[in-house]
Structures are given as C-alpha cells and as structure tokens.
Amino acid sequence: MSVRQSLLAILDQGPCYGYQLRAEFDRRTGSTWPLNVGQIYNTLERLERDGFAAKGDVDEQGHVYWEITDQGRAEVRAWLDSPVERTQGTRDELAIKLAVAATLPGVDVADVIHRQRRVSLGQLQELNRATYAGADPDGPEQLAWSLVVDSMIFAAEAEVRWLDHTEQRLSMHPQHALDLELSTERPKRGRPAKVRS
Known part of the structure; x- marks a missing residue:
C-alpha cells in the first residue's frame, strides 16, 4: 500500500x-x-x-x-x-512456509495446513462480523471502510481456498516423495546454483 x-x-x-x-x-x-x-x-x-x-x-x-x-x-x-501491478515473485510468508515445509523430512504438512486454516477461518469470521462504528451508516466513511474490509474478506477467502487446494495437491504424493535432501553441489558465492536439465 x-x-x-x-x-x-x-x-x-x-x-x-x-x-x-x-x-x-x-x-x-x-x-x-x-x-x-x-x-x-x-x-x-x-x-x-x-x-x-x-x-x-x-x-x-x-x-x-x-x-x-x-x-x-x-x-x-x-x-x-495507474493500475496497481502485483509483483510476479511471491514474498508471501505462508506460501514460502508451506513450500519449505512440504520439502522437509518429518514435517506433517497437513497439520501445518490445518492449523493455518483454523486461524484463517477465524480471521474470516471476525471480518464478516465486523461492523462500522462511525456515525453515519450510509455515509462516505462507511463506504470507504466497507471497501477495505471487503478486500480483506476476499483475501481471507482466497487464502482458505488456496489452503484447500494445497492440501489436495500434497495429498496426491506420499510424504517421502516430496522430501528434498541438502544438495551436495555447492553454489558459487553470490550466484545461484545452476539447474541442470
């Protein structure tokens, strides 16, 4: 913002x-x-x-x-x-957390997703119950407030849908198939490791 x-x-x-x-x-x-x-x-x-x-x-x-x-x-x-341009790369902590957790041995990713879903659904319920405390329920302040809250509601709903999608995708793979061991190839200092195809 x-x-x-x-x-x-x-x-x-x-x-x-x-x-x-x-x-x-x-x-x-x-x-x-x-x-x-x-x-x-x-x-x-x-x-x-x-x-x-x-x-x-x-x-x-x-x-x-x-x-x-x-x-x-x-x-x-x-x-x-000017329209707001969303960045192409993600710095979303939740997306990074789940991507890393899914590749770590011994991590119950389904449990991580379930705990996050409970919190996300709780936030969504709070947003849906939120009421504006301003003086004029039909005034411009109410409208501005509701636009922001609606955006937060839609984002929370999208997060819950994404968690459901992620859980479904991960359930198609046995946990051990997703584990990534540390690479034995040492990247050069300051440069990312080359991906061989």
Missing part, C-alpha cells in the same frame, strides 16, 4: 498537519491500516525533499500545515490513473 500517495491525495483536498493527516487517512480506510505519527512525519519530509509537498502556515497551537505542490498534484493524478 502506498502511504506516500495516499497522504498526497489527502493533501490535494487542502492543507493538513500531521495528526490531521493521520485522522483523515483513518477515516478513509476505516482504521484498518493504522499509521503512527512518526511514519506520517517521515513521509511528509520525504515528500518535501522530492518536491511534492511543502510546509505552509503554522497555527496558534504550533501545528505546521503541509500543502501539496503542483508536482505533487501531478503525482496524485499519475497514481490514481
């Missing part, structure tokens, strides 16, 4: 100080991705460094208001106009 572009898009609505940006981000995401104030100010400083935002007025309480620049507005438009 791009905190940087999200904060810029909020600044495009008008000048804000750090805590205000955090509150506005929370309003628009239903507090599903909490940001700490340090992260907000670090991001603002980088936005200033890159010419996307600038410090503006200071109010009587000492709040420094940040303003978007023309270059920042162009950055927001480019972000909103």
